Amino acid sequence: MQGQESFSDRLIERARQCESRVIVGLDPQIEAFPGYLQEALRRQPDHDLLEETLVAFNRVVVEATAEMAVAYKPQAAFYEQYGFAGLRALQRTIALLRAKGLLIIMDAKRNDVAHTAGAYATAWLAARHPLFAEANSWQVDALTVNGYLGSDGIRPFQEANRAAGLFVLAKTSNPSSGELQDLPLWEAGQPGLTVAEQMARLVACWGEGTEGKQGYAQVGMVVGATYPQAALALRRLAPRAIFLMPGIGAQGGSLDAIVAGAGEDGNGAYAASSRGLLYPFRPEELADAAWMEQAAARIHAVAQQLRQAIQQRFAA
């Protein structure tokens, strides 16, 4: 995909070019959509219209944010919930983003034993499936994965496409992430690394030798912007990992966490925002056919605000 340049290099280059650290989530939820679209679906609740509605909304979001989006991050769950209509909309969204040369991080948190992880890797990262001559229309630039199974659950994703990026869950943004991730491991009679920190150590190990020109590895991490202290600790353990940092906005994450995660060169962390960017309106405010212009203007404004807030924090 786009030659063999490493994902980390492509991401950093794109961030420089658009002077931004914002990754735009694409999490369609009909119940948060402009009232005009919801009303149309109520009148005609069919799957083709649902598909068109999902694509139409994503297109508005992409057009409103393309100038400041380092990458787009569709969340697989929000498409799976709508069955084939959702999956068709996801595939069309991937096509739309690729046609514009924009980077795609599929947030699917896939994980399994080696043999099975290989099948997920083929699904999302391979340029084509071995059975078919045509290109894989599901291929994305990077994928989120869950590292609970250890090395042999991660290697197949690395091997499927060396130019693809991975983000392993380390410290997640949700309130209960500490139930497992914050527990300290026993280390020679002392409380040692936490579970999340041990995951960061594994991430560093998986990334060794895969660094691109900018010095960042193929394997990055998901680190919630809701936990600034954790971001700092994890950065020390995996200095060459790109941090994908959700939680700014609806979940209350902080800009300090992004700075803490970014490392010395400032290139190591990107803020992923979904709900906060996608739905800066109440559905009933956008109830007529002019919804597109109005939604685009509001989404553009909040994305621009987020981009500037982050860039200013880094400049300070």
Next chain:
Amino acid sequence: MQGQESFSDRLIERARQCESRVIVGLDPQIEAFPGYLQEALRRQPDHDLLEETLVAFNRVVVEATAEMAVAYKPQAAFYEQYGFAGLRALQRTIALLRAKGLLIIMDAKRNDVAHTAGAYATAWLAARHPLFAEANSWQVDALTVNGYLGSDGIRPFQEANRAAGLFVLAKTSNPSSGELQDLPLWEAGQPGLTVAEQMARLVACWGEGTEGKQGYAQVGMVVGATYPQAALALRRLAPRAIFLMPGIGAQGGSLDAIVAGAGEDGNGAYAASSRGLLYPFRPEELADAAWMEQAAARIHAVAQQLRQAIQQRFAA
């Protein structure tokens, strides 16, 4: 789905009825399929034929094993890798199993923060999507999930359908599972529970108050049959969790692990086998149009052998 009887009760009842503890994996891999099917796809490499081929093979497996299968466990990755053809085949396989009243455990290892976990739960466990009047054609009886995110990543799955079952990854069957899962946690100056054992403690907590008539909870665990000692330890920590135990066969798991996992009443553990059951032949051995009868006979024989080996071990 099938009334409001809990999944654990339905599973145990079915196991008694068919005198078996075998769960049949449905992991389609064209390269392991009978030569006759592979050759047809080589001649005509199109997506419709691929879909038909996947369904045809699954149908043969289901017919050959229905008498001893406690449940069927399609692995989502092996369908996702084939794009829409694979997903259509998966949906038709779900329909096929439901029409026969057979239990379905979707092995998808989904996981995310609460809001997003809710969307996955809707996708796989809800009787219907809120938007539509018709039944959800993706609904299954149980789902595997990854508990790395803690409680708020699991509760939405529980709430989506109280009659559905969940299997949380605790100790996975793969060689590298110990890299994280076997590490001991620090506990008041001592090596305490391992990470996998802590997950079992969380599983026990999530299952509290959800027990069915047979005493087993809504939330079970995935425990590799490749680690008998771990199975014993995890059983003590989560006495009310059903164990889904993969790793018998291709991965070298042991029947002792199944016994260790089953608990005092012997109802707590079920052996999931995929590759070992599905492909007891070399592709070139089934190269002509008689593949169906031959594949069915071989698959039936190995499934029957596995069922008997396990039942005898429990009777001993």
